Amino acid sequence: MDAKTYTAQLAELRALRDDIKKTQATLSKLETDRARQITALAGYEKAKAERIAPAAGLTLADVVAIAPILAPDSLSAPAPEAPTTAVPSTEPADETTPVGTAHAQTQAGTVAPVMTRPAPSPVSEPEPNPRAISAAADTASPAAAPQTGSAAPARAGEQRALPGIPEGPDGDQWFTHTANLASTHPNFTQQARSMVFLDTDAGILVHRDQTFRLDLPTASAAEILNTVFHVLPGGVERIYITAGAPWHRQADQHPFLKDAVAAWLNAPTPGWRTDTGRGKDRMAGHFVHPRNPVGRYQRADGEQHVEIRSAGEWFETEGAEPAIIRDAFVLLWKALRHHWPDAVIMGSPSQTGRDLWTRTIPTKGQHADGYPILSEELRGLFHATAGQGRTELITPPRVPEQLPGLVEYDRTFAYAKHTWKAGVGTPRRVTATTFASWSQKEQTKALFGCGHWHVRVTVPDTWNHVGILPAPAPAPGDRAWHYPAAPGTTFTTWAGGPEIHTALSNPLGPWKIEILDGILFDDGKPLDDWSKKLKEAWASLNAQADLNGDPTQRQAAHLASRAVRAILLYGIGAFAQRPRTVTGTTPRTHERDVPPDAEIIGFDNTTITWQRPTGFTRDPNAHPEWAAHIWSSARAALLSQRHRDDNTHAGALHTPPGTVIAFRTDAIYLTQPQNWPYHGQPGDYLNKGHLTSPVPAPTTEDELLTLRDNGRTTLHTSKATL
Structure with a gap:
């Protein structure tokens, strides 16, 4: 082969690459359309994966991976537990019920504390109770904690594994700050641009x-x-x-x-x-x-x-x-x-x-030197384990196929409600052993503070409402998080203090929470x-x-x-x-x-x-720990928040079971209107849409958004005619 032929064949190779790129894009779009169609078919109560698979040109397992609600018993059988692999659930899976459990391991010979809290009165603000948290022996199998990084993709029916903190000195080294990197008050005047x-x-x-x-x-x-x-x-x-x-x-x-x-x-x-x-x-x-x-x-x-x-x-x-x-x-x-x-x-x-924000950083006093930036390892862990808004659509049979109506409640300027507190200072690691050694008062104080916790969660056997804590979605392509709610489900996840508090003190009954590891900060007000x-x-x-x-x-x-x-x-x-x-x-x-x-x-x-x-770059204003705490607080408030001036509560857990249809970041969609107070303040629930006539339960996000838009138009029209 001479140089001329070589150059010509390189040009042909580039042309093939371009054609492949275009074909792959077309194929990807078609596969997305196929997955959307399969998901829509799965909403039919008599839908069977055995009929959909040949129509789609896929295997049975492929169809179930796209629409887990179609899983037959043969694909949901329990598998033997291994120390570092996910264990498929014995329950048929759908987009909102648990699809598996992954039992994170504690250090050899340690004890994972188990917390429970009695349910408070729905009209009173729960106060920390030193006697409400107890530690129970639960010896875990010896295993090293998973390393932070990209986890292997989960197979159908498995829980996606989340990273953890390495055991011993290797993990302890994460609990520091990046050298010579901190958020400080600027020493220049920002220039405006025309x-x-x-x-x-x-x-x-x-x-x-x-x-x-x-x-x-x-x-x-x-x-x-x-x-x-x-x-x-x-x-x-x-x-x-x-x-x-x-x-x-x-x-x-x-x-x-x-x-x-x-x-x-x-x-x-x-x-x-x-x-x-x-x-x-x-x-x-x-x-x-x-x-x-x-x-x-x-x-x-x-x-x-x-x-x-x-x-x-x-x-x-x-x-x-x-x-x-x-x-x-x-x-x-x-x-x-x-x-x-x-x-x-x-x-x-x-x-x-x-x-x-940088222009509100103190130039005198405790934080005059600025707010140091976490180690890259901890920033990576927050990135992998701290989700943002809750987005969930609850479909039949968990809700009726025909809804009596649909009401949208949206939290006004929601995140502004949760910026009064955030973690500052050098973070502390709280292992299962350390947590178990604390008094109940110390445990309660830690869980009410600014922390990020690696936990094993068990849904109560009598639970009949929406899920509380986020769990990693079971497979790539799904939403990053889902919210298990089936009674008796056990899963391992990371969650912020506000959500842990809600799981322990919600008005319907406490969940079982086992601390496996944690990151705890001093309480501060860097964003206030x-x-x-x-x-x-x-x-x-x-x-x-x-x-x-x-x-x-x-x-x-x-x-x-x-x-x-x-x-x-x-x-x-x-x-x-x-x-x-x-x-x-x-x-x-x-x-x-x-x-x-x-x-x-x-x-x-x-x-x-x-x-x-x-x-990650050397960004002097990178504080994922603050964003994670605010997001956790906002997700918790979607479930339950106190209106002190009105002496009442609002949120999904203060509605009858089966009436919650969907969550979308700051909004809840219900089948019934609620008498929640609204004063136009950050965090208040505003009624933004209302359909009073029966409507089919949405089974896709597009269907929900169509109903949302119709509800907003209907409510606006009804107000205009008053």
């Missing part, structure tokens, strides 16, 4: 108090950049798209929305190139997101830097003119400046939230000042939205209040610091420059788009 607001459908551009009409027939990135800079030769640094979603205009030409977005971002932009960053600015390169992407460009001469972003990052923009959205940003800036004299609106809510200021700004803007006599200003104030909510919500999410994935582009003529560990996610005739994981 921005404009553009509706690419209507061709309306708003800059300060000026409005321009633009002709954007293709709305490509190049056309937007060149047209905006022609109208505003002085230039801007941020272009917010308020309507039009130009990155979706050729979505029908791509198998996935993300591919269409990547193609739009990476299309040729004569006179411009992808921004590679400047100074200490790490925000370089495009960010490929299916709905809210970020395009970062700079002029070919390097003199001008500009971002194209979606205003949808901040709030729902539908029905809002660009001028109103501009007014919303002005109102937002004024509300923030009332509390932070140096406040600057940055590109996204998460960036703004973290920047504002930040949260209070945001809540005050939110309340002020809400008042303006209610009282302003100008309809456009009312709408602008409402949008600004939603932006404050996004700042807190996404600011908390940013603390979690998930392992990062970098997206990049390489010209097809320089294909050999694609990083060897990168995955190619899109391409066209000129550009290859790729992404690769980069793990």
Whole structure:
């Protein structure tokens, strides 16, 4: 083979690669559609895997893996227990009932404490009771704790294994901070960036108090950049798209929305190139997101830097003119400046939230040196074991096939309710042996504190309501977490202190909790000042939205209040610091420059788009322990929360069994209305939708969302006619 033949065959190989990529994308979409159809068929009470499998061209096990509710007895038989493998359940599995147990092992010769709490009165706040927690002998088999990292994929019917902390000195070394890395008060003034607001459908551009009409027939990135800079030769640094979603205009030409977005971002932009960053600015390169992407460009001469972003990052923009959205940003800036004299609106809510938080870090007193960052090992453990919002759909036969109605209750500004406390200081490890050696008072205090616990959980034999604690989903492709509720089910998981407290002191009866390991922090208030200021700004803007006599200003104030909510919500999410994935582009003529560990996610005739994981960075504001505690508190409040002023409780566990249909992050869907108090305060349950006529029980998320939208429309219409 000569060099010419070699080069020609390389070109043929690249063409084959491109065809394979397209075919795989098409196949993946078809397989997703097939799985969705199988899940829908599984909702039929007489559905059988034996009939669905040949129709789908799958094996019986494959069908059961997609829809566990179809599992026949022969696929659910118990298997012998092994020290480090998951054990299939003897119960047929579905999306909400337990599908298996995984008995985490304690150190050889140790005792796993067992806690129980008597049920409190439904109308009184349970107080710590030193006598309510007892330790019982439960000798575990000797085995090393699983290491943190990617667990092996679970097979059908098995529980996905969660990582743990290594035994002995190896694990103890995790309980430290990353050297020379801490969150500190900034010593600089954040610089504001000029921005404009553009509706690419209507061709309306708003800059300060000026409005321009633009002709954007293709709305490509190049056309937007060149047209905006022609109208505003002085230039801007941020272009917010308020309507039009130009990155979706050729979505029908791509198998996935993300591919269409990547193609739009990476299309040729004569006179411009992808921004590679400047100074200490790490925000370089495009960010490929299916709905809210970020395009970062700079002029070919390097003199001008500009971002194209979606205003949808901040709030729902539908029905809002660009001028109103501009007014919303002005109102937002004024509300923030009332509390932070140096406040600057940055590109996204998460960036703004973290920047504002750093400006509340004390410069004197106990935390004047800042808040140290956990070891990378503990951050990785939180990432793997601390979920976010609860999303669960409860389907027949656990609920009736025909519902008497559907009521949606959504918690207002929910996360703001749970920011008053978070863990600070060097974390302490609490092994099963250590926990068992404590007095009941010490155990209770620890479980009421800021901690993250590795536990073995048993659902009471008499339980007849929804699940309380999250368990790892049984197989890849499922949601990351589910909530076992079948009586007698045992599973191993990680959970935060608020959820452990709810399991022990809920109004229906205590669950059995066995401590296997734990991470415990000192109680502190690192987010309290930040949260209070945001809540005050939110309340002020809400008042303006209610009282302003100008309809456009009312709408602008409402949008600004939603932006404050996004700042807190996404600011908390940013603390979690998930392992990062970098997206990049390489010209097809320089294909050999694609990083060897990168995955190619899109391409066209000129550009290859790729992404690769980069793990955890040395982020000085990474605090996954804070995000985990807030998320745990919010999930617990979906089940039970006290309204002190009204001397009552609200939440799913204060409803009759069988009336809860679904959870969606901050919302509960019920079959019956509840007399829960609502004062417009963070955490209060707001009735957002109500269908009073019988409806079929939803069996898919799409069906639930359709009922939700109908319920909101019905409730809004009924209020308008009063």
